[in-house]
Amino acid sequence: xxDSLDLAETVRGKRLRIVxxxxxxxxxxxxxxxxxxxxxVRAAETRSPPQDWAAWLYAVAQRIAIDSxxxxxxxxxxxxxxxxxxxEVSVSERSMIPDRRLALFFACCHPAIDIAxxxxxxxxxxxxxxxxxxxxxxxLSPAAVSQRLVRAKKKLAGSGIMxxxxxxxxxxxxxxxxxxxxxxxxxxxxxxxxxDGKQALLGRQTLELVDILxxxxxxxxxxxxxxxxxxxxxxxxxARRDAAGKMIPLEDQDPQLxxxxxxxxxxxxxxxxxTAQDASLRxxxxxxxALWCSRRQQxxxxxxxxxxxRYDRMIAIRDSAFIRLNQVVAIHKLQGAAAGLREFEKxxxxxxxxxxxxxxxxxxxxxxxxxxxxxxxxxxxxxxxxEGSAERAWLIAQRDALTLRTPP
Amino acid sequence: xxxxxxxxxxxxxxxxxxxxxxxxxxHEAFGEAHASAIVGGEGLNGPETATTLHRKGEETMVHDGPxxxxxxxLGGFYLVEVASLDEAMAIARDIPFAGDGSVEIRPCIDEG
Numbered sequence: 001x002x003d004s005l006d007l008a009e010t011v012r013g014k015r016l017r018i019v020x021x022x023x024x025x026x027x028x029x030x031x032x033x034x035x036x037x038x039x040x041v042r043a044a045e046t047r048s049p050p051q052d053w054a055a056w057l058y059a060v061a062q063r064i065a066i067d068s069x070x071x072x073x074x075x076x077x078x079x080x081x082x083x084x085x086x087x088e089v090s091v092s093e094r095s096m097i098p099d100r101r102l103a104l105f106f107a108c109c110h111p112a113i114d115i116a117x118x119x120x121x122x123x124x125x126x127x128x129x130x131x132x133x134x135x136x137x138x139x140l141s142p143a144a145v146s147q148r149l150v151r152a153k154k155k156l157a158g159s160g161i162m163x164x165x166x167x168x169x170x171x172x173x174x175x176x177x178x179x180x181x182x183x184x185x186x187x188x189x190x191x192x193x194x195x196d197g198k199q200a201l202l203g204r205q206t207l208e209l210v211d212i213l214x215x216x217x218x219x220x221x222x223x224x225x226x227x228x229x230x231x232x233x234x235x236x237x238x239a240r241r242d243a244a245g246k247m248i249p250l251e252d253q254d255p256q257l258x259x260x261x262x263x264x265x266x267x268x269x270x271x272x273x274x275t276a277q278d279a280s281l282r283x284x285x286x287x288x289x290a291l292w293c294s295r296r297q298q299x300x301x302x303x304x305x306x307x308x309x310r311y312d313r314m315i316a317i318r319d320s321a322f323i324r325l326n327q328v329v330a331i332h333k334l335q336g337a338a339a340g341l342r343e344f345e346k347x348x349x350x351x352x353x354x355x356x357x358x359x360x361x362x363x364x365x366x367x368x369x370x371x372x373x374x375x376x377x378x379x380x381x382x383x384x385x386x387e388g389s390a391e392r393a394w395l396i397a398q399r400d401a402l403t404l405r406t407p408p
Numbered sequence: 409x410x411x412x413x414x415x416x417x418x419x420x421x422x423x424x425x426x427x428x429x430x431x432x433x434x435h436e437a438f439g440e441a442h443a444s445a446i447v448g449g450e451g452l453n454g455p456e457t458a459t460t461l462h463r464k465g466e467e468t469m470v471h472d473g474p475x476x477x478x479x480x481x482l483g484g485f486y487l488v489e490v491a492s493l494d495e496a497m498a499i500a501r502d503i504p505f506a507g508d509g510s511v512e513i514r515p516c517i518d519e520g
Contacts, residue, residue, distance in 0.1 A: 159493050160492050160515050161493050162494065
């Protein structure tokens with residue numbers, strides 16, 4: 001009885017690490033997962049339980065994987081490469097399971113893998129979420145997620161993606177791909193302020209992913225900055241909509257409603273970066289998040305001045321239409337609507353016109369400069385482009401308030 | 409690991425002799441820069457010279473033209489031997505083009 005409990009506990013606690021080590025060793029996630037599953041079956045059947053279940057499962061799964069490679073002609077070369085250690089597998093000596101999760105993380109987020117599959121793959125192999133759990137956080141069915149995972153694992157196994165931490169020639173680009181994968185997953189999670197829908201679940205899953213990355217890459221400013229920004233942002237979820245389900249803009253949110261443990265976690269990460277010394281888009285973004293989250297109560301003034309300074313620095317690093325849009329909002333708050341509108345009109349329309357936020361910002365500036373009919377039109381466009389229900393409700397309320405001001 | 413880098417582009421980019429000579433010169437430079445990885449490769453005559461055999465069951469049909477009619481056509485290939493997909497991608501990035509185009513990177517079956 002005690003042994004089967006031990007086994008169940010080991011499988012729960014060590015599965016990801018063992019499968020990661022096997023995946024990296026064989027360069028094949030699918031093989032690693034099926035070998036581990038088979039090893040678990042054998043473990044349940046064995047009559048002589050070992051001292052160390054984790055080491056036993058690791059060693060047995062290795063042998064199973066090697067046997068299955070021997071049977072497969074196509075990958076014979078790998079099996080030959082692996083034979084050398086097969087013969088010296090000794091369960092008692094193999095209690096050290098190497099931590100290859102970071103190598104696996106890099107492999108799963110390789111730029112040659114479709115971005116949506118990267119997110120699913122990382123959530124599955126790094127965090128251990130099932131296809132069903134992943135599907136609850138996205139628009140796909142469990143079957144579609146499984147299919148996507150199977151395809152991505154085949155690509156991983158057959159395309160020459162290395163299950164190693166990339167060397168200096170490729171490191172920066174590959175780390176960027178890892179960080180972008182997490183950012184894209186989080187931006188989907190953040191798109192809606194729903195406190196307990198799909199997006200909230202994806203938000204929690206993404207935070208788990210970024211936490212693991214931060215553990216695996218301690219001291220990396222980019223990783224810590226991303227982790228800080230995500231935790232700050234997610235901490236505000238409870239304050240993002242009112243009782244009627246309408247969005248509350250950031251500066252009007254009640255800081256008392258923010259999630260304190262999440263803020264503390266964000267500050268831990270934020271404390272590890274030095275934005276003065278290491279200014280990048282991500283560290284400045286974390287800076288902005290930290291500024292917003294430094295408010296204690298609703299009456300505290302919004303930090304627009306310092307926020308604008310950060311946007312200016314971000315644009316100096318990379319001129320992006322979306323950063324400029326945010327800059328316009330800050331200019332509006334600090335210098336008035338006329339100044340904001342002048343800057344708004346300089347924005348590259350083509351890059352932004354598909355975004356609801358662009359039209360919403362324009363609508364607000366127009367309404368504050370007495371151009372009400374144009375403002376109403378801009379709100380209509382913004383409403384049409386907005387998918388989040390709380391955000392839509394807010395836009396509709398803004399538009400309707402203007403409509404009341406203008407006689408038909 | 410061996411990879412074939414399949415170069416797809418619009419053949420019309422090379423109509424004039426000057427453009428042709430220029431791209432040949434750039435391919436030579438590319439070949440020298442990656443000489444240690446390149447195992448083979450060829451440039452192909454235009455898609456108007458292509459003949460395609462379609463096999464359907466027992467029957468074989470001859471088609472005058474390339475496999476698929478598209479603006480971008482297979483125009484050449486390199487065979488490279490490198491350690492990883494990252495390296496294959498880095499080499500593919502350096503392949504010269506006269507205009508727009510694409511490079512499909514396909515790993516070869518490893519026979520051991």
